[in-house]
Amino acid sequence: MSQGDERGYGSEPGGRTEDAYSTLGGTRQTRTRLPGGDEGDGYGRRPARNSRSLIMVVGVVVLLVAAIAFANRGGGDASGGGTAEKKPDAVGAGPTAATGTKPVQGADGTIASGFAQDEQGAQSAAANYAVALGSAEMFDKVQRDKILDAIIAPSSLARFRTTLDMAYSASFFANVGLNENGTTPDGFTFISRTTPVGTKVTKASGDQANVDVWCTGLIGLAGEGSTKPVTDGWFTISMELEWIDGDWKAVTHSQKDGPAPVGGDTRASSADEIADAVNGFGGFTYAR
Structure with a gap:
């Protein structure tokens, strides 16, 4: 049995749960016939969105794209004139971040040198x-x-x-x-x-x-x-x-x-x- 087969291990958001009938398409799904031909097609599917709904969707997408672009900038100065260098707040801060200021130097087969003075x-x-x-x-x-x-x-x-x-x-x-x-x-x-x-x-x-x-x-x-x-x-x-x-x-x-760490079970x-x-x-x- 793989790790992914164990209870609750390796499942992804939106995937199956332990209840085999709780997912989309399972036997617990019901179909509802909506009254009136203009409200649906008899299987719960919605009619085409009107123009007002389309405008709202476009507006949400634009805001989302703008938010992602802003997050990817990595921060900047108050005037927006460029990104600011991320620096640790204190000694030892941000230990998992890759924060090198410049590449070290060294030819093949030699010990690297030319480190930054910081x-x-x-x-x-x-x-x-x-x-x-x-x-x-x-x-x-x-x-x-x-x-x-x-x-x-x-x-x-x-x-x-x-x-x-x-x-x-x-x-x-x-x-x-x-x-x-x-x-x-x-x-x-x-x-x-x-x-x-x-x-x-x-x-x-x-x-x-x-x-x-x-x-x-x-x-x-x-x-x-x-x-x-x-x-x-x-x-x-x-x-x-x-x-x-x-x-x-x-x-x-x-x-x-x-x-x-605890030793793994790798052969x-x-x-x-x-x-x-x-x-x-x-x-x-x-x-x-």
Whole structure:
């Protein structure tokens, strides 16, 4: 049974109710013969509207079209000279709205840059940095250093390198199914991907901003006989950002579990399907 077959689930306005006879055309429908040939055709159908009724209908349609056009304008200034930019009323307001002031920049295969110096730009930076820090490239020392050079504030760079070099140890590699040097065993595909679900500014003042990034992620080895299959997780990354040399850079980074939704009943895909999906579907550049 599909979800739409359950009681009250997935029904549309005007659709059938649980009473099979309550809909148009059901056995409870009655026909009324109206007296007088000028009042109808004997089956309840109305005669053609007169001119006054037609004028009223046209007037209602014109008003409706005008109302829709006004709503689609998205607001404007008092003089009607153009639309006004929608801005959050306070820090963190309108978290589900797509409010980026300008596209971020970045060539294929590189981390985006050129973020706006405002709350929206800080959120875009944090989202893109979360993706980079959660990527499979972080498991390679050379690639990890390149990522850190691109997104970490110079004052924090040495600390990040030291901490992460210690974290990406042989025991950690073994825990996710990799070889001791961080390489992927033959016949397998290593997957580590972070996908931002939303961002929120928790503090902002001038050249500094604190941003939370709610994420879901994948990690594991895809392949026949994998003892570390690809699993998903939900977590929130918190970053303190600073405006340095024309762009946002990360000063601190922390992570905690959740919020996590209730797991669905989707059938788990095979190892080959997961590997093909990750290799075939590219990632995104995120803009607030």
